[in-house]
Amino acid sequence: MQQLALFIRKEFIHVLRDRRTLLILFGMPVMQILIFGFALSNEVKNARLVVVDHGRDVATTALIARLDASRYFEVDQVALSPKALEAAFRRGDVKVAVVFPARFYERWQHGQEATVQIIADASDPNTANTLTQYVSAIVYDHASEQRGVQAPPYGIRVETRMLYNPQLEGAPNYVPGVMALVLMLVCVMMTAVSIVREKETGTLEVLLVSPFRPVLVIVAKAVPYLLLSLVNVGSILMLSTWALGVPVQGNLFLLLAESVLFITTCLSLGIFISVQTSSQQVAMLISLMGMLLPTILFSGFMFPIENMPVPLQVISNLVPAKWYYIIVKSIMIKGLGFAAVWKETLILAGMTAGWLIISVKRFNIRLA
Amino acid sequence: MDAICVENITKAYGKGQSPAVDGISFSVGAGELFGLIGPDGAGKTTLFRILITLLLPDAGHATVGGLDIVREYQKIRSTVGYMPGKFSLYTDLTVEENLHFFASVFNARVSDNYSLIRDLYEQIKPFKDRRAGKLSGGMKQKLALCCALIHRPTVLFLDEPTTGVDPVSRKEFWDMLGRLRSEGITILVSTPYMDEAARCDRIALIQQGHILSVDTPQGLRAGYPHPLYAVGGAPMPALLQRLAGHPDVVSSYAFGEWAHAAGTTTLGEGVLQAYLRDAGLPEAIVQATDATIEDCFMDLMKRN
Numbered sequence: 001m002q003q004l005a006l007f008i009r010k011e012f013i014h015v016l017r018d019r020r021t022l023l024i025l026f027g028m029p030v031m032q033i034l035i036f037g038f039a040l041s042n043e044v045k046n047a048r049l050v051v052v053d054h055g056r057d058v059a060t061t062a063l064i065a066r067l068d069a070s071r072y073f074e075v076d077q078v079a080l081s082p083k084a085l086e087a088a089f090r091r092g093d094v095k096v097a098v099v100f101p102a103r104f105y106e107r108w109q110h111g112q113e114a115t116v117q118i119i120a121d122a123s124d125p126n127t128a129n130t131l132t133q134y135v136s137a138i139v140y141d142h143a144s145e146q147r148g149v150q151a152p153p154y155g156i157r158v159e160t161r162m163l164y165n166p167q168l169e170g171a172p173n174y175v176p177g178v179m180a181l182v183l184m185l186v187c188v189m190m191t192a193v194s195i196v197r198e199k200e201t202g203t204l205e206v207l208l209v210s211p212f213r214p215v216l217v218i219v220a221k222a223v224p225y226l227l228l229s230l231v232n233v234g235s236i237l238m239l240s241t242w243a244l245g246v247p248v249q250g251n252l253f254l255l256l257a258e259s260v261l262f263i264t265t266c267l268s269l270g271i272f273i274s275v276q277t278s279s280q281q282v283a284m285l286i287s288l289m290g291m292l293l294p295t296i297l298f299s300g301f302m303f304p305i306e307n308m309p310v311p312l313q314v315i316s317n318l319v320p321a322k323w324y325y326i327i328v329k330s331i332m333i334k335g336l337g338f339a340a341v342w343k344e345t346l347i348l349a350g351m352t353a354g355w356l357i358i359s360v361k362r363f364n365i366r367l368a
Numbered sequence: 369m370d371a372i373c374v375e376n377i378t379k380a381y382g383k384g385q386s387p388a389v390d391g392i393s394f395s396v397g398a399g400e401l402f403g404l405i406g407p408d409g410a411g412k413t414t415l416f417r418i419l420i421t422l423l424l425p426d427a428g429h430a431t432v433g434g435l436d437i438v439r440e441y442q443k444i445r446s447t448v449g450y451m452p453g454k455f456s457l458y459t460d461l462t463v464e465e466n467l468h469f470f471a472s473v474f475n476a477r478v479s480d481n482y483s484l485i486r487d488l489y490e491q492i493k494p495f496k497d498r499r500a501g502k503l504s505g506g507m508k509q510k511l512a513l514c515c516a517l518i519h520r521p522t523v524l525f526l527d528e529p530t531t532g533v534d535p536v537s538r539k540e541f542w543d544m545l546g547r548l549r550s551e552g553i554t555i556l557v558s559t560p561y562m563d564e565a566a567r568c569d570r571i572a573l574i575q576q577g578h579i580l581s582v583d584t585p586q587g588l589r590a591g592y593p594h595p596l597y598a599v600g601g602a603p604m605p606a607l608l609q610r611l612a613g614h615p616d617v618v619s620s621y622a623f624g625e626w627a628h629a630a631g632t633t634t635l636g637e638g639v640l641q642a643y644l645r646d647a648g649l650p651e652a653i654v655q656a657t658d659a660t661i662e663d664c665f666m667d668l669m670k671r672n
Contacts, residue, residue, distance in 0.1 A: 006472040017460050202456035210473045211446035367422045
């Protein structure tokens with residue numbers, strides 16, 4: 001036991017004395033959270049909206065005021081000719097324009113159809129979609145308020161409720177994604193490289209010629225990264241709660257326990273890679289190419305898995321980050337309990353056990 | 369009982385490759401300082417790795433401390449000390465941390481066996497807080513030897529411990545090996561340096577996976593079959609060229625500033641001197657000399 005403790009202490013020294021490792025270990029999670037949080041958002045805020053008002057009446061004024069009050073738009077009221085408007089779109093000065101026809105209020109009040117034209121720059125389809133939806137929502141809101149409480153006698157009313165994330169913010173989506181990504185990267189790459197480094201420098205050769213059991217070498221390598229990764233989970237959760245306003249809705253301890261499980265999964269994968277390779281470069285390459293890319297593609301965090309062709313959906317099941325992403329979303333955003341994530345938990349536990357068993361079996365007690 | 373017993377050990381890396389170690393047999397007595405002498409690529413490191421159980425032999429048997437290297441590898445690993453040819457300590461750990469770490473790996477404490485390494489460790493103690501990677505070559509090897517000794521092994525394996533080490537440190541290193549032998553530790557050491565062979569109790573000359581000879585250094589030198597002459601005082605290329613032209617010279621080669629010429633019994637000091645004078649090198653000096661280990665090695669290599 002004391003042997004193992006000293007070995008773990010040695011591993012901590014390796015990590016803490018290497019500035020680059022430290023930077024990756026603690027700098028990367030903070031950077032990613034902040035980058036995804038503030039820079040890479042698909043939310044639209046303060047988009048420039050041009051209003052072309054041919055009506056100039058009570059109704060259009062009220063609607064324009066309402067659009068202006070929304071935090072999505074900066075309203076620019078100019079009387080542009082259709083030609084000038086088109087030119088403005090071409091230049092990219094304007095993302096969306098709203099055109100009110102003449103006699104707008106009159107038509108509306110007299111039961112005729114009053115139309116509002118929304119023109120959007122769809123060269124970026126996502127933004128165009130979002131912007132037109134925002135504008136229509138505001139217009140409908142205004143219309144139904146003016147009509148009064150009573151619903152029209154006929155027709156279907158659609159009532160939408162966005163569960164768990166009513167504001168459709170980006171943060172609740174990417175915090176679980178970044179957690180999965182960071183843990184995957186840190187744990188898999190760092191453990192793989194650290195074991196292979198001992199092979200490369202020849203220290204493993206010396207360790208093998210000793211009473212120290214190879215299994216303990218693996219355990220001793222994994223423990224520091226488990227602890228340091230937990231620190232990472234903590235810092236991500238704190239950033240998420242206080243800097244991004246995405247607190248943990250469910251049980252914090254359940255979330256931490258699931259994180260420990262996922263970290264262990266990643267560590268076992270890192271160990272597996274290290275057992276199979278013999279140079280740090282190869283280990284690093286496999287960790288990056290083999291882990292980072294599938295994690296981004298198949299975890300469901302960037303691209304919805306439901307939209308993929310069936311073969312890719314099958315492949316996505318092999319990516320541990322997918323399951324962890326589901327677990328974190330369920331606990332952190334939806335506030336669900338263990339009953340909702342037991343299946344995913346079981347899958348992760350199975351993967352971990354599998355890799356660990358293969359790694360221990362294939363760990364070479366000799367050279368070559 | 370022999371501390372190390374090797375019988376017919378053969379090992380090839382990959383099929384169809386010529387074996388790195390080919391049917392080697394020898395034994396090392398308990399408490400002996402045994403040298404494995406041979407050039408790079410002779411199979412020394414392979415043999416070491418087989419004996420310390422890191423490689424499995426293709427054929428043959430061997431025991432270390434009476435333990436079978438295949439079946440009882442775990443027991444061997446906890447009783448031997450091993451210092452690989454390549455520096456294999458943690459460069460980002462300090463001198464002291466390395467020592468304590470390797471002691472703990474063997475369930476030992478530094479204080480238990482400090483007497484064994486005191487002479488050596490005192491020399492590097494001033495640098496105990498320095499990272500091992502920042503030590504000089506000689507210091508690194510001294511530290512590595514300390515780490516290999518800290519659990520008081522019964523058999524010590526040193527693979528080319530003095531390669532890349534300055535002459536003074538090399539001498540200190542061998543002085544230390546002599547002291548360890550007097551503590552009763554069996555030492556198997558390999559080296560490409562022939563001059564170090566003289567400090568061993570017995571040596572095995574190894575070449576291309578074969579053992580050429582096993583003997584004491586004195587016995588080996590006494591067994592040199594030819595009269596040997598050191599020739600100097602003239603430019604080396606001219607000397608070697610003239611020597612090769614003499615019918616009674618069996619072999620001749622540069623040996624530092626001198627050329628060594630081995631001849632048949634009819635070749636005498638005077639004969640050779642006269643020959644060189646007639647061949648246009650009147651300034652050449654010829655002296656009868658005793659064979660060194662290197663002469664023996666060259667001779668054995670030629671005959672095999």
